[in-house]
Amino acid sequence: MNKDEPFKRLVENAMDFLSHSIDEFKEHPKFSVIHFHTAVELFLKSRLMAEHWSLVVSNRGDSDWEKFIVGDFRSVTLIEAVDRLNKIIRSGFSKKDLKTFKSLTNHRNKIVHFFHESDSEEGNEKLREAIAKEQLTTWYLLHKALTDRWSNVFSPWFVNLNEIDSRLRTHREFLQVIFDQKMPELENFKQHGYIFRNCLTCEFPSQKNIDEIGKLYEAECIVCGFTENCITIACPECEQPIVFRNEGFGKCENCNHSFDPNSLAEELVDDRNTYIARLEGDDSWQFGSCGECDGFHTVVRLDKEGNNYLCTTCFGEFDSMETCGWCHELNTGDMADSYWFGCGICGGKGIDYELSY
């Protein structure tokens, strides 16, 4: 069998399960949950497969191509797949995303083992709302990976993916009720100075934002619960506020000044604090590198009181940085063995050297 064949089949099966899950949503929510979960798992496995087929096998020590092509192997679970994407391919998901995938698996397991139809129409409505939220938020994360970070792998399926994306978005009509119910709460928050922006997953203007420059905060959608790490800065050219949502790429709407993670990090670093701290021998205000996403010099300290560090590439939040024992660069990862094994930007001294010594 051609090595590409199992990969293509996986992707097509993933599409098929997803399509069924959307069809079943209204009348058979139980099957929609189960098939949606299978679809997500297959998409993640297909990304692993594009790297190497053996990554899909649960215990890689037993990888055997002949057994693999006839399906005689135990494959990774959805969560194991996310873990391998992060650790091996280094192109995965944040800790926050991982939580979303875990709750998808938990919900699916509950449905399989304990589900019974609600007696009331109201109970079924509530269930559909919960599933709509879950599928919209998970699909947002997955669709973004498939069409953005992994676009070189999945571009032949872009037409199908877009078609599925617009079908899935019809779920949002089930959230209209929640949005209507939340209106008074939303108005009340506005009176207290909060700003509401369109949520990226449910698309209602229900994402709650603070109105403050230079402060990292979690913007939560009061309809679907989707959250993003956000920070607002004043444009260095025209002083208009620019909001960065979960990524360091952005543009000033007023003067078109554009940013990437490194220029945002430059903008966020407090020069005065850095200067004073340096005089005092405190290097925690220097640029650090990110152990989560391998961002180089994209981690900055945000405030003087709290220990609050932001990576402007993955928008991960950290409460400390450590110095690599080998290259002496600041890093958000665990630097315990860094003298030997290095950090995200260096290889360390290397253990072989010492053994031959």
Ligand SMILES: [Zn+2]
């Ligand atoms: Zn939302």
Ligand SMILES: [Zn+2]
């Ligand atoms: Zn500007």
Ligand SMILES: [Zn+2]
């Ligand atoms: Zn990062």
Ligand SMILES: [Zn+2]
């Ligand atoms: Zn290092």
